[in-house]
Amino acid sequence: MSDVLPNPIRPAFTETLGEDHVIVNIGPSHPATHGTIQIVAELDGEKVVRTDVHCGYLHRGFEKECESHTWHNLIPYVDRLNYCSALINNFAYCDAVETLMGIEITPRCRYLRTLLAEYSRLADHLTCIAASLMELGAMTAFLYLVTIRDYIYEHLADLTGARVTYSYGRIGGLARDLPEGWLARLAQILEQYEDFVGRVHGLMDRNRIFIDRMRDVGVLTPAEAVNWGYTGPILRSTGVPRDLRKDTPYLAYAELDFEVPVGIKGDNYDRYFVRMREMDESVHMIHQLMDMLPGGPVSVEDRRCVLPDKQLVYTEIESTINHFKLIIDGPQVPAGDCYVAHESANGELGFYIVSTGAGVPWKVHCRAPSFVHMGGAHRMLDGYQLADIVPTFGSINMIGGECDR
Amino acid sequence: MNANLKRPAPALEYLTTKKDELVGWARKFSLFPYPFVTACCAMEFMSVSSTLYDTDRFGAALPRFTPRQSDLLMVVGTVTHKQAPILRKVYDQMCEPKWVIAFGVCATSGGFYQNYAALPGIDKIIPVDVYIPGCPPRPEMVIDGIMQLQDKIARSKHPIVNDRF
Amino acid sequence: MARPDAETMREQVAGDGRETTVSHGTVVVELAPAAFLATAQELKSRHGFDLLLDVTAVDWPEREPRFDVVWHFYSTRHFLRVRVRTRVSAADPVVDSLSALYGSAGFMERECHDMYGIRFRGNDDLRPILLYEGFEGHPLRKDYPKRREQPLVPYRK
Numbered sequence: 001m002s003d004v005l006p007n008p009i010r011p012a013f014t015e016t017l018g019e020d021h022v023i024v025n026i027g028p029s030h031p032a033t034h035g036t037i038q039i040v041a042e043l044d045g046e047k048v049v050r051t052d053v054h055c056g057y058l059h060r061g062f063e064k065e066c067e068s069h070t071w072h073n074l075i076p077y078v079d080r081l082n083y084c085s086a087l088i089n090n091f092a093y094c095d096a097v098e099t100l101m102g103i104e105i106t107p108r109c110r111y112l113r114t115l116l117a118e119y120s121r122l123a124d125h126l127t128c129i130a131a132s133l134m135e136l137g138a139m140t141a142f143l144y145l146v147t148i149r150d151y152i153y154e155h156l157a158d159l160t161g162a163r164v165t166y167s168y169g170r171i172g173g174l175a176r177d178l179p180e181g182w183l184a185r186l187a188q189i190l191e192q193y194e195d196f197v198g199r200v201h202g203l204m205d206r207n208r209i210f211i212d213r214m215r216d217v218g219v220l221t222p223a224e225a226v227n228w229g230y231t232g233p234i235l236r237s238t239g240v241p242r243d244l245r246k247d248t249p250y251l252a253y254a255e256l257d258f259e260v261p262v263g264i265k266g267d268n269y270d271r272y273f274v275r276m277r278e279m280d281e282s283v284h285m286i287h288q289l290m291d292m293l294p295g296g297p298v299s300v301e302d303r304r305c306v307l308p309d310k311q312l313v314y315t316e317i318e319s320t321i322n323h324f325k326l327i328i329d330g331p332q333v334p335a336g337d338c339y340v341a342h343e344s345a346n347g348e349l350g351f352y353i354v355s356t357g358a359g360v361p362w363k364v365h366c367r368a369p370s371f372v373h374m375g376g377a378h379r380m381l382d383g384y385q386l387a388d389i390v391p392t393f394g395s396i397n398m399i400g401g402e403c404d405r
Numbered sequence: 406m407n408a409n410l411k412r413p414a415p416a417l418e419y420l421t422t423k424k425d426e427l428v429g430w431a432r433k434f435s436l437f438p439y440p441f442v443t444a445c446c447a448m449e450f451m452s453v454s455s456t457l458y459d460t461d462r463f464g465a466a467l468p469r470f471t472p473r474q475s476d477l478l479m480v481v482g483t484v485t486h487k488q489a490p491i492l493r494k495v496y497d498q499m500c501e502p503k504w505v506i507a508f509g510v511c512a513t514s515g516g517f518y519q520n521y522a523a524l525p526g527i528d529k530i531i532p533v534d535v536y537i538p539g540c541p542p543r544p545e546m547v548i549d550g551i552m553q554l555q556d557k558i559a560r561s562k563h564p565i566v567n568d569r570f
Numbered sequence: 571m572a573r574p575d576a577e578t579m580r581e582q583v584a585g586d587g588r589e590t591t592v593s594h595g596t597v598v599v600e601l602a603p604a605a606f607l608a609t610a611q612e613l614k615s616r617h618g619f620d621l622l623l624d625v626t627a628v629d630w631p632e633r634e635p636r637f638d639v640v641w642h643f644y645s646t647r648h649f650l651r652v653r654v655r656t657r658v659s660a661a662d663p664v665v666d667s668l669s670a671l672y673g674s675a676g677f678m679e680r681e682c683h684d685m686y687g688i689r690f691r692g693n694d695d696l697r698p699i700l701l702y703e704g705f706e707g708h709p710l711r712k713d714y715p716k717r718r719e720q721p722l723v724p725y726r727k
Contacts, residue, residue, distance in 0.1 A: 165541065375674050375677035487722070
């Protein structure tokens, strides 16, 4: 190695505020930054004086890629935004395109999407809590939660074909219907979930060490949270009971009975507990949805976006042409723009799409909750200890794919 | 000096082969990975390190989060141009012997991110020993990749005293 | 007290002569760049839009002015969204920054600047956030080829 490698960022400060303060660089390759975030911190001993958070190390050009693929072809890119709960991204994007096209999805699709969105949210919260507990040293809790998450992954692989990034949502419906025995296995997994999460509750909730490390650390006030754009579990942990599923219900949420858990102090412990309670609420919703699932087709019979049945494609010329046009040109989405937001595991996940009437989008913008949360992260990091950076960061649940898109 | 052009005695060759086998055996079953984790493949990395598909059985479970103490650089997920200097620096900071696994199709070739932002494969900046394709690869594929790396380590020469022995 | 629906909010926001519509449940306001900051302040203080959701831009290269800068706001009291849109030209792509009103504007405006080159008057920290130091150009503009890479580390071999 002969040349000096270039520094991809310009930190906000290079001079310290105090005499014996030190500037330390944390990340972007760091076990506890959940991927690729760089925090340039000025330290006074162990106390963090100020931080400068840098993201963008996982910027993969999602928007630019979307502009050169058809509306259907970019569903795999959408998956890889919040890769912990990929199905929610799928459904939010499909909802945006369906809104612009004026498509009403079938009842079975609506309930299935709700069920799978809650299932995905479960996987996401499991990952977040498992990772943040592991970073505190609670390896057992990590292993319990990741085991359940693995069962969920295998189960979703039975349905969609993939474990992590599913590409299961389609414009106008879903890729396929549930296989035989899927719901029975779902009931089994939810039972095992109760058992394992019960153990984690027992290990963590009243654990003196855990409380000492998480209580009153990384505190966010409600006014601050709203000012800095926080939504989702972080906003709810401060005490603001905002949840898109309750406030402006979409999919089948209006028909479900669930609570919106809210914290009291806005610290790390509240964020952990809000997520644990939200997982329980998700399981409660899944149980209700399992009983409510209507029959019927899973995709609308709309030739503008849904591929015709394969038998028809092989026998009728109209279906062949339809199939061909949909694959090569893409579904023709009427010109205009729209913004549709769903409540993802991290908060308000919005898709702002602009169409010129073609089969290829003009613009697909993802309003990523993680990106906005990183903007205000320094409010939760400044003033606390160096060792608090790790649990605070873990409780924000920054997902790199979503943050940097 | 030209005297070294003489071939070593068969007994010495036998010793070096056996030494290589022994050192190779020891090194392949005690890999210390540095998980250079960036993106979605991290989910599968977490799964493969956990109870259901355990990498501890292969000796490759204990991550060392500093390049100075690790010998296996697992590049998990997409490496962008912004991240490339960091990857290069981490690789340079590792001591010999070191191996690199490109975990996932984004690390192998850039995946389906063929644009201004993503590095089209980490082998553009560092040498790679094993490529594990998949988006993300199933845990079984990862274990297969680790086993292939172990075979590679077992087969290769391990000079420990000087260039020849 | 009943919450206003999108149409009622549209009428309130339209107030003194603003061009407003409702599109798919969102109130949309079109205005000139000069009127933007005052409108944003009114939206926050009078109409209750306390959460800045998003700042982005759309590139229409065939049109003059070239860029649409689009903001989305949300009201945590009324559960409504509003989209504010303004147009700026490529020669002078400057709009007012919201960083004094909303903390979240900081990162979002940096991203918009990175991707499109829109400058935000009043935000003095427009360092690259998703891109890196030394990157030339603005990739989401339509004239930036998707595959033009600007590697930081020279390729081996």
